[in-house]
Amino acid sequence: MKAKISIDTNKAISKIDDRIYSSFIEHLGRAVYGGIYEPGHETADDMGFRQDVMSLIKELKVPMVRYPGGNFVSGYNWEDGTGDKALRPKKMELAWNSIETNEVGIDEFQEWAKRAESDVMMAVNLGTRGADDARNIVEYCNSKTDTYYANKRRANGFEDPFCIKVWCLGNEMDGNWQIGTKRPVEYARLACETAKLMKMVDPSIELVACGSSGPFVETFGEWEETVLREAYEHLDYISLHSYYGNPDDNSQEYLGSAAIMDKFIRDVIEICDKVKAEKKSDKDINLSFDEWNVWFHSNEQDKKQEPWQIAPPLLEDMYNLEDSIVVGDLMITLLKHSDRVKIACLAQLVNVIAPIMTETGGGIWKQTIFYPFMYTSVNGRGTALDTVVESESFSEGKAENVSIVDAVAVISEDGNTVSLFAVNRKLGEDAELELSGFDGYRLQSHISMEGDDLKAGNSITAPDNVTPVTKEITDKVTLTGGSWNYLKFTK
Numbered sequence: 337m338k339a340k341i342s343i344d345t346n347k348a349i350s351k352i353d354d355r356i357y358s359s360f361i362e363h364l365g366r367a368v369y370g371g372i373y374e375p376g377h378e379t380a381d382d383m384g385f386r387q388d389v390m391s392l393i394k395e396l397k398v399p400m401v402r403y404p405g406g407n408f409v410s411g412y413n414w415e416d417g418t419g420d421k422a423l424r425p426k427k428m429e430l431a432w433n434s435i436e437t438n439e440v441g442i443d444e445f446q447e448w449a450k451r452a453e454s455d456v457m458m459a460v461n462l463g464t465r466g467a468d469d470a471r472n473i474v475e476y477c478n479s480k481t482d483t484y485y486a487n488k489r490r491a492n493g494f495e496d497p498f499c500i501k502v503w504c505l506g507n508e509m510d511g512n513w514q515i516g517t518k519r520p521v522e523y524a525r526l527a528c529e530t531a532k533l534m535k536m537v538d539p540s541i542e543l544v545a546c547g548s549s550g551p552f553v554e555t556f557g558e559w560e561e562t563v564l565r566e567a568y569e570h571l572d573y574i575s576l577h578s579y580y581g582n583p584d585d586n587s588q589e590y591l592g593s594a595a596i597m598d599k600f601i602r603d604v605i606e607i608c609d610k611v612k613a614e615k616k617s618d619k620d621i622n623l624s625f626d627e628w629n630v631w632f633h634s635n636e637q638d639k640k641q642e643p644w645q646i647a648p649p650l651l652e653d654m655y656n657l658e659d660s661i662v663v664g665d666l667m668i669t670l671l672k673h674s675d676r677v678k679i680a681c682l683a684q685l686v687n688v689i690a691p692i693m694t695e696t697g698g699g700i701w702k703q704t705i706f707y708p709f710m711y712t713s714v715n716g717r718g719t720a721l722d723t724v725v726e727s728e729s730f731s732e733g734k735a736e737n738v739s740i741v742d743a744v745a746v747i748s749e750d751g752n753t754v755s756l757f758a759v760n761r762k763l764g765e766d767a768e769l770e771l772s773g774f775d776g777y778r779l780q781s782h783i784s785m786e787g788d789d790l791k792a793g794n795s796i797t798a799p800d801n802v803t804p805v806t807k808e809i810t811d812k813v814t815l816t817g818g819s820w821n822y823l824k825f826t827k
């Protein structure tokens with residue numbers, strides 16, 4: 337099969353906001369305890385943070401990490417994770433039926449983020465709490481005033497404010513699994529009043545309202561419209577969450593997942609712009625795709641977990657080669673919408689549906705999805721170019737009329753490098769590329785995620801079973817059937 341990819345280095349989609357490469361750490365399973373934090377581990381630093389984990393996170397170049405949830409935040413009292421560790425309460429954690437020791441809270445996490453060369457994206461509890469607690473935590477984290485919560489932060493040893501810029505107004509408040517689920521109008525009113533107070537405390541913050549917890553929930557659309565109509569003036573972003581998977585073991589259908597993400601993004605943009613027009617506003621509401629990934633492998637094993645354990649192994653999906661192709665493809669889709677998707681968080685970062693896995697008390701290894709995320713995050717900085725792809729399509733199950741080849745090109749700030757991220761979604765059918773608009777650039781390297789066994793993955797005992805393939809550079813550029821690719825062109 338042949339496909340054509342055309343760019344014009346003067347025609348851009350948008351400058352990419354680096355925060356499109358953000359991630360997520362929730363108090364869930366072994367993400368925090370046994371993941372980023374394990375005092376006593378041979379690599380632990382003075383605060384108990386694992387340095388082996390930290391160094392892999394730095395390889396991923398994650399600019400911002402969402403915290404502390406997720407479903408967890410909807411039952412969380414943030415004060416429990418501040419101050420003297422010996423006095424912190426151990427609590428029943430209702431989102432994941434676990435025990436939360438509160439050894440780590442915002443005091444520690446903001447310090448961890450600094451050490452990981454990342455910023456914190458903080459979520460407030462709008463499940464069991466509301467506007468009052470939300471404005472208090474903004475004061476605690478960001479205020480320089482001589483007032484109660486800012487002084488509490490100082491008393492806890494932090495003279496300087498944490499300066500947390502981006503805040504989420506709750507999490508998935510439409511979901512019936514959520515602690516404190518809301519009807520659209522209930523959430524819209526609460527989000528509006530909470531946003532108002534939070535910005536009164538710190539007008540420099542940016543706020544993300546909850547969108548729907550996925551494109552297939554009943555209230556999708558109605559939810560976004562209600563929230564935006566009510567709170568438009570106080571908001572900066574609306575969130576999107578979506579997870580993909582191959583539970584029916586149809587790999588060809590699964591490789592079409594990015595088309596579902598693409599439609600979800602286009603639908604949300606349309607709603608934002610409709611409300612903008614109704615309000616005759618000059619302001620765009622941008623998109624924060626703050627939970628996305630593959631998640632399905634661990635569903636059955638999680639049902640067998642005993643409740644009320646501390647840091648049980650939950651959501652520990654073991655990823656394979658096809659998952660890594662899908663993850664790379666989802667990133668291509670995010671970049672193609674980088675004019676409106678300003679924030680995106682790979683959910684999650686360590687142990688919980690994660691690119692990085694640890695053994696508690698032991699070693700560490702990279703999952704297959706680590707690689708496409710790393711290559712895109714490190715090389716996909718600059719400006720996304722309008723990338724025109726001419727390709728045949730395929731249909732399989734829910735994947736209808738999906739382009740076989742898809743791609744996005746990114747030009748570096750100095751113009752010396754063009755990075756092309758491309759996928760061939762058709763199993764068993766190679767695509768020979770015709771490239772147009774790359775004059776003056778030379779293909780320097782081509783790496784891919786591809787292989788004979790789509791189900792192969794990595795583990796602590798076989799950490800390099802699936803790694804990127806370095807392709808030979810010849811006159812012809814070919815994308816193997818069922819592959820994700822990174823091609824680097826330089827002047």
Ligand code: AHR
Nearest residue numbers: 362406407408507508683
């Ligand atoms: O990332 C795992 C969970 O998925 C989050 O806690 C929740 O927001 C979503 O349903």
